[in-house]
Amino acid sequence: MTAQTPDRFRADRPVPKPGIVEIEPYKPGKAKAEGVENPIKLSANENILGSSPKAQEAFAAAAGKLALYPDPRTTMVREAIAAKYDLEPERLLFGCGSDEVFQLLCQTFLEPGDNMVQPAHGFAAWAIGARACGAEIRNAPEKDLHVDVDALLEQVDERTRLVFVANPANPTGTWIPFSEIRRLHEALPPSVVLVLDGAYAEFQTGAATTEDFDLARHERNVVVTRTFSKIYGLAALRVGWGYLPLEMTQAVDRIRLPFNVNIPAQLAAVAALGDDDFRQRSIDLVETWRPWLTQQLGGLGLDVAPSAANFVLVGFPKTPGKTAVEAEAFLASKGYLVRGVGNYGLPDHVRITIGLEEHNRAVVDLLADFMGR
Numbered sequence: 001m002t003a004q005t006p007d008r009f010r011a012d013r014p015v016p017k018p019g020i021v022e023i024e025p026y027k028p029g030k031a032k033a034e035g036v037e038n039p040i041k042l043s044a045n046e047n048i049l050g051s052s053p054k055a056q057e058a059f060a061a062a063a064g065k066l067a068l069y070p071d072p073r074t075t076m077v078r079e080a081i082a083a084k085y086d087l088e089p090e091r092l093l094f095g096c097g098s099d100e101v102f103q104l105l106c107q108t109f110l111e112p113g114d115n116m117v118q119p120a121h122g123f124a125a126w127a128i129g130a131r132a133c134g135a136e137i138r139n140a141p142e143k144d145l146h147v148d149v150d151a152l153l154e155q156v157d158e159r160t161r162l163v164f165v166a167n168p169a170n171p172t173g174t175w176i177p178f179s180e181i182r183r184l185h186e187a188l189p190p191s192v193v194l195v196l197d198g199a200y201a202e203f204q205t206g207a208a209t210t211e212d213f214d215l216a217r218h219e220r221n222v223v224v225t226r227t228f229s230k231i232y233g234l235a236a237l238r239v240g241w242g243y244l245p246l247e248m249t250q251a252v253d254r255i256r257l258p259f260n261v262n263i264p265a266q267l268a269a270v271a272a273l274g275d276d277d278f279r280q281r282s283i284d285l286v287e288t289w290r291p292w293l294t295q296q297l298g299g300l301g302l303d304v305a306p307s308a309a310n311f312v313l314v315g316f317p318k319t320p321g322k323t324a325v326e327a328e329a330f331l332a333s334k335g336y337l338v339r340g341v342g343n344y345g346l347p348d349h350v351r352i353t354i355g356l357e358e359h360n361r362a363v364v365d366l367l368a369d370f371m372g373r
């Protein structure tokens with residue numbers, strides 16, 4: 001116990017364990033704008049097309065089953081994913097969103113004094129899970145908003161238990177070639193878990209989206225995670241999953257609470273997996289509008305990071321009147337909610353989820369206005 005730590009055992013009230021009250025709470029994308037009814041939400045990378053009608057039907061059909069506990073093994077989703085992605089079903093781990101998978105990995109591997117290594121602009125949920133275990137977070141600088149493998153490796157020491165990387169990344173949207181991920185893996189000690197967060201993998205044009213699974217299949221320290229929240233449009237139902245080495249799955253499963261994926265979520269997830277048409281429409285929309293937005297916003301003099309995800313990260317000038325904070329407020333006042341990412345160490349950037357055609361055009365027109373003021 002350090003000198004600053006209150007003596008938890010003699011305090012006049014229950015005091016949380018060290019580190020808890022220093023954790024910065026997760027900030028979700030804004031869902032409301034003052035004075036605007038029904039704003040367009042482009043702040044949380046949700047699927048702008050909604051979700052598969054088949055998934056919605058399956059969800060509705062679950063209404064008759066609310067008195068029942070769900071299957072603790074999430075068997076129906078397990079089998080559907082194993083078949084669709086060609087993975088061993090016993091190596092899959094399901095969570096209340098992939099957020100829970102991250103948290104379970106942290107709880108399984110991190111103890112106070114250990115550390116977790118991530119890129120400087122890493123996804124906030126990873127660090128929350130790690131901090132809750134008393135671990136130190138080590139941020140590796142990024143190179144021009146791209147994950148830098150050498151910088152990650154420099155942060156690794158004998159107390160490193162986990163390395164998290166998302167590819168494509170959030171909030172930058174950028175990606176690195178898979179050869180870089182392989183190089184990272186090869187240089188890591190075998191005792192370190194490499195977590196490859198593939199929340200946006202399906203949106204990366206032209207990438208073989210199975211490379212991460214191919215790597216994980218033969219290694220004892222690689223975890224790949226995916227989610228139903230983005231491409232499948234089921235963020236409300238909270239279903240995420242990981243593909244883990246078998247012995248790691250068995251370890252993590254000991255602390256996973258038994259009924260962590262509910263029945264409506266399981267039914268809708270299976271139906272969503274069967275709707276290739278919805279999945280393809282989601283990809284097509286992003287592939288149509290991502291280059292357009294990148295080009296149009298670039299044409300306004302804004303700095304758009306090359307994106308492989310369903311959003312773009314846009315850099316604004318520091319000039320008063322034209323800053324990222326002001327752009328976010330301006331768009332909100334016009335009914336378009338986007339995400340300021342100052343809490344990700346990017347105070348001059350705004351993250352914008354790719355919307356429907358009319359949303360994308362409106363955002364560009366509004367920002368043209370904003371920049372021309």
Ligand SMILES: *Cc1c(COP(=O)(O)O)cnc(C)c1O
Nearest residue numbers: 097098099123170199227229240
């Ligand atoms: C959205 C997102 C997820 C998904 O989280 P869920 O808990 O599955 O909804 C995971 N990782 C990153 C980087 C994300 O942006």
